[in-house]
Amino acid sequence: FLQIFMKYGLCQRQPVLFSEAQCHWLQQKAERQAAEDVIHHWRKRCHLAPPVSETDFWTLLFSQIHTPVVDAIAHPAEQQLMAATQQLINDFERCADITFADRDELLNQLYPHLAQALDRTHFTIGIDNSVALDVSRLYPRLLRTTQQALQAFEQQYGIAFSPEEVSLITVIFGAWLMQENALQEKQVLILTGDDTDLEQDVEQQIREITLLPINITYQDVKQFQRDGAPRDVDIIISPSPTSLPLFSPPLVHAELPLTLHHQQRIRYLLES
Numbered sequence: 001f002l003q004i005f006m007k008y009g010l011c012q013r014q015p016v017l018f019s020e021a022q023c024h025w026l027q028q029k030a031e032r033q034a035a036e037d038v039i040h041h042w043r044k045r046c047h048l049a050p051p052v053s054e055t056d057f058w059t060l061l062f063s064q065i066h067t068p069v070v071d072a073i074a075h076p077a078e079q080q081l082m083a084a085t086q087q088l089i090n091d092f093e094r095c096a097d098i099t100f101a102d103r104d105e106l107l108n109q110l111y112p113h114l115a116q117a118l119d120r121t122h123f124t125i126g127i128d129n130s131v132a133l134d135v136s137r138l139y140p141r142l143l144r145t146t147q148q149a150l151q152a153f154e155q156q157y158g159i160a161f162s163p164e165e166v167s168l169i170t171v172i173f174g175a176w177l178m179q180e181n182a183l184q185e186k187q188v189l190i191l192t193g194d195d196t197d198l199e200q201d202v203e204q205q206i207r208e209i210t211l212l213p214i215n216i217t218y219q220d221v222k223q224f225q226r227d228g229a230p231r232d233v234d235i236i237i238s239p240s241p242t243s244l245p246l247f248s249p250p251l252v253h254a255e256l257p258l259t260l261h262h263q264q265r266i267r268y269l270l271e272s
Contacts, residue, residue, distance in 0.1 A: 016053040016054065016056060016057040017053070018053060018056050021122070021158075022056070022122055022123060023053075023056055025122045026056045026059045026060060027056075027059075028076075028077045029059050029063055029075075029077060030063075030068075030074075030075035030077055030078050031059050031062035031063045031066060032055070032059050034058075034059075034062050035055050035056075035057075035058035035059040035061075035062055036055055038058055039054055039055050039058070060119070060123065063119055064119065067112055067116075068111065068112045068115040068116075069108075069111075069112060070082070070107060070108050070111050070112075078115075081111065081114065081115055081118075082107075082111060084114075084153055084156055084157070085107060085110055085111045085114055086103075086107065087152065087153070088110070088114075088149060088150065088152075088153045089103055089106060089107065089110070091148075091149040091150075091151075091152055091153075092145065092146065092149035092173060094149075095145045095148045095149045096145050096149075096211055098177070098211075100176065100180060101180055102180070106172075106176050109172060109176075110169075110172055113168070113169070113172060114153075114169075117161065117165050117168070117169070118157060118159065120165065121159045121160075121161055121162065121165060122159065126162075126164070127164050127165070127168070128164070129163070129164050131164065131167045131168060131171065132162075132163045132164045132166075132167040134167075135167040135170050135171065136163070136167070138207065138213070139170065139174060139207065139211075139213055140204070140207055140208055141207065141208050141209070141210065141211055142170055142173065142174050142177075142211045142212075142213070143166070143167065143170050145173075145211060146166060146169055146170040146173055147166055150166065150169065174211070174212070174213050177211055177212055178212060178213060185212075185213050185214060185215050186212070186214045186215070186234045186235065186269075186270050187214075187215050187217070187230075187232050187233050187234045187235075188206060188214050188215065188216045188217070188233070188234065188235050188236075188237060188270070189216075189217055189218070189219055189224075189229050189230070189233045189235070189236045189237070189249075190202060190203055190206075190216060190217070190218050190219075190236075190237045190238075190239070191218075191219060191220075191221040191224055191236065191237070191238040191239070191240075191242060192218045192219065192220050192221060193220075193221050193239070193240060195239070198239050198256065199218065199239060201256055202237060202239050202254060202256065203216050205254075205256065205257070205258050206237060206254075206266060209258075209263055209266055209267045209270065210266075210267055210270045210271055212270060212271060214270060217230075217233075221238070221240075221242050224236075224242070224245070225242065225243060225245060226245075227245075228245040228248060229245075229248060229249055233249050234249055234250075234269070234270075235249055235250050235251075235252065235266070235269045235270065236248065236249055236250065236251040236252070237251075237252050237254050237266070238251060238252070238253050238254070239254060239255065239256070240253070240255075241253055250269055252265060252266055252269070254266070
């Protein structure tokens with residue numbers, strides 16, 4: 001199919017409209033040489049000179065069907081991205097005050113993702129926004145840390161990632177944090193009464209405490225006192241004083257605003 005499409009596209013002889021910034025980006029791509037080879041072969045065979053922009057178009061197309069890998073880095077643009085990705089990991093570690101034990105494996109995952117994300121950003125190629133909505137609500141601290149770590153990377157490439165792109169990068173860092181700590185997503189139960197706004201504020205403050213992904217569910221306090229907590233719950237948060245059933249996971253009585261002691265206690269339970 002690709003060969004047929006290439007013949008069709010080259011025969012059309014219609015210029016492709018790219019901005020100056022897009023053309024500059026494509027001129028630096030590793031796939032540029034392959035695109036120039038295609039155009040050179042076409043001119044020798046058909047004695048027709050396609051528009052200059054055809055080289056840009058085929059560079060973009062080849063970059064979209066080529067998945068970059070760390071082991072095949074050779075082009076200066078690839079080497080530059082590798083260095084920028086390593087620096088991004090350094091910046092995330094600094095912002096999060098953590099150290100990744102296996103940086104090489106994280107690099108293997110992050111490098112190809114960033115290569116494709118840069119292309120999508122330069123050419124306004126959209127992606128699903130459902131992840132961005134979930135990440136901003138469920139992992140606010142992790143998202144904010146990722147945004148902070150990305151500042152130097154975005155400045156170096158003269159771009160600003162969309163919220164959707166930042167969210168995907170956040171998910172990569174979050175998954176790696178879980179893997180590095182050999183942790184399952186902690187199950188947090190918030191006891192509810194008759195103050196929905198208070199309970200939602202408690203949830204948001206809990207999500208601000210840790211970088212690690214957590215799953216938060218709700219249970220009516222009367223049902224909790226009668227039946228206890230579900231079996232898989234790791235920690236219980238109660239916005240108001242409550243009595244414990246006979247058997248219960250650790251319970252923290254957390255009035256707003258959370259004190260430093262409560263924050264430290266909850267973070268310890270979530271990350272241990």
